Amino acid sequence: MASIVQFENVGLRYGMGAETLSDISFTLAPGAFYFLTGASGAGKTSLLKLLYLAQRPSRGLIRLFNEDVVTMPRERLPVLRRRIGVVFQDFRLVPHLSAFDNVALPLRVAGVDEGEIADRVGEMIAWVGLGGRASARPATLSGGEQQRVAIARAVIGQPEMLVADEPTGNVDPDMAARLLHLFDALNKFGTTIVVATHDMHLVSRVPSAAIMRLERGRLEDPTGALRYPPRVPA
């Protein structure tokens, strides 16, 4: 089976404490939609960090885009990292840049020309409902507005995989539905989506998604997601 991510017996330990994640094994199919659920402290953010290469595991094997990222030299990781869009739980917007320039960042890094950037970023900012706030700095935006800028920045480059940590935690239900629709649209174009959330209402809105559940650092498999990804667009 083709896979975009493969974890085998992965463990993660911070410092000298007990393992935060233990015996994590799963495969993600390209083009599928996954939710990662679990109580606060179960290890969702830690698992996502392994996925977007912000953290190395203490043991086990991780393959990403068919490359072994555990033994890969550190300087090669940024090349893989650029293929992943990340929505951080704490947004991580660049404070001295406007909403527009934050969203434009991945396109500028990729060398896209400014005319195209103006069109694509303008359209994306309007889509997330921030049309009137494009020139605002992050500090002057509400938490929900910052979250939408963070989402727009993560998806603007049409990444092969989108990893989002509680991406609708700060917005009202209508905006959450709209943002989920954006993820779904991206997914239909082939992006693999991994959304960590403890909002089961959000999970129920994407019936075709597979669900992975973390329970005290161990992975459960309520929908059989780990063996049979349920949806791979043709």
Ligand SMILES: Nc1ncnc2c1ncn2[C@@H]1O[C@H](COP(=O)(O)OP(=O)(O)OP(=O)(O)O)[C@@H](O)[C@H]1O
């Ligand atoms: N950098 C770190 N150093 C030490 N311990 C950490 C670190 N990051 C997370 N932990 C611990 O690992 C455990 C799992 O945390 P993690 O943030 O991955 O859980 P989570 O499921 O994402 O929780 P939440 O839903 O509250 O964000 C917690 O006990 C946390 O205190």
